[in-house]
Amino acid sequence: MQHITDVFFDLDHTLWDFEKNSALTFQKILAENNVAVDFDRFLAAYVPINLECWRMFREEKISKKELRYQRLFQTFAAINFKASDELINLLSEQYIQYLSSFNHLFEYTEELLQNLQEKYKLHIITNGFRDVQQRKIEASGIASYFEHIIDSESVHVKKPNPKIFEHALALANVNPENALMIGDSLEADILGALKVQMNVIHVDFDKKYTHLLCPIVHHLTEIEELL
Template sequence: MKNRITDIFFDLDHTLWDFEKNSALTFQKIFFKNKLKVNLDQFLDSYIPINRLYWRLFSEDKVLKEDLKYNRLQESFMKIDYKIEDEVIHQLSEDYVMHLSEYNFLFDDTHEVLDRLSSIYKLHIITNGFKEVQHLKLKNSKIDHYFNTVITSEDVGVKKPNPLIFEKALADAKVHSSKSLMVGDNLEADIKGANRAGLESILFDPEDKISHHGYKIKTLKELETLLT
């Protein structure tokens, strides 16, 4: 594979940028800011699976962006029986997006691996995340300079796994799909979506929970073994 690949496309959240860790720190901050006495661990136990569900629905165009932002919070508070007014949920929703990019923990070896790969390949980002925060995440975590192009679903008007977002990314990168590789954590959006668009793929599964017959890694460091 490495002998014909020239361009590598990465997902951002859950692949390079440690979403769960940064999200937890953001909730800690905005709960304090809004004077909410919420057990953070209990809230996150509810929020994490609900958030993942809404992102899947969002990627399938079954919910709107504003519905995702509100409903994931409203349902999480409901699940832990925490009474909260709609006005506060809307404020938390805005505060969360505003503060999320202030925390920028990356997965282990991200800088080292990107530094090595960028000396051999052209690197790119394809993300379904909200445009207003994805660029800030890249900049604030000091990895933006590694990427030649950054494509968000809001730029294109469709989300992964829709082939159109991969086609747009390939066009912007000026590379053919046969010379391209996608690295991401989501089997449907990143891996199957990329494969349908003609790209090779590597699944990033740090907890080794996803059954997959193709290339799979548990650490980013393994990319160096496969690609250098």
């Protein structure tokens, strides 16, 4: 990867520890609203349901509003807890409100960004909602590292749609052969970026994947070794 000039990162699950911050947010809002559920059971149900809802949202099968409602509605149903629409909507709003108040980054995130910034232009491409993602980036103290933050809500298409990558490349004024995409999602980040001939690195903290599409790293420290 000797000709790389621009590095594009995914945010959630790649730099920003979504699962940890999400769990802390739910811990706060469920307690504040006296929702008497077994927290571990709630979280175990929510995580896969949330991922599936995001997949459907990415594929344009549900709306932003439906995503926010359904992931909680389905979670409460899965654990046999009767939750009113009023409670679900309240928790949905509070979740978005408080999520960016917890800002745990994956180990070595700031060191990596600081080191890469000396040689490359850094950017973000995220499928998250514009206002939420911006708050996460600013509150976690990493906003200054990035020249461009491209979110799917602004571009009106989501990864892996080639249009969001093409928009990002045009905005950064870089050719795909000189650009590197780093992300955790095989479908959204890796296959999406490969469609436009970008270089890619797959971040797989949980060691779930084995493929020959691109280099796979299990810790952020390995990225610098590849570059």
